[in-house]
Amino acid sequence: MGYMHKVFLSGTGIYGCSNCGTHLAFKDKVSSKSYTGQYGTAYLVDEVTNVRAGEAEKRNMTTGAHIVRDIVCMECNRYLGWTYVTAFTSDQKFKEGKFILERSLICDRSRNWD
Numbered sequence: 001m002g003y004m005h006k007v008f009l010s011g012t013g014i015y016g017c018s019n020c021g022t023h024l025a026f027k028d029k030v031s032s033k034s035y036t037g038q039y040g041t042a043y044l045v046d047e048v049t050n051v052r053a054g055e056a057e058k059r060n061m062t063t064g065a066h067i068v069r070d071i072v073c074m075e076c077n078r079y080l081g082w083t084y085v086t087a088f089t090s091d092q093k094f095k096e097g098k099f100i101l102e103r104s105l106i107c108d109r110s111r112n113w114d
């Protein structure tokens, strides 16, 4: 995918990669905290930065089939969640273009938990 510039977010509420601290998203871009990922609680986020997306694949989820791409931290390559490419039912279409971040794999950069 070539070289990508790492983006530093500034503000009071920021989530970062729990492994390397790379900034990923503003807290106010989280639209739901009631999702479930591979490792438990996951957040639905409107915008995520500093990630690389993998190959698109069809996956069957509790809410139906979706085309998704896993996302990894562009700094340390660790899995963080996925992004929705296509949803097949109209009530799930709002998720297209949005991201899932696994709660256990991100940290609160504004409070320096790490």
Ligand SMILES: [Zn+2]
Binding pocket: 017, 018, 019, 020, 021, 022, 073, 074, 075, 076, 077, 078
């Ligand atoms: Zn990382």
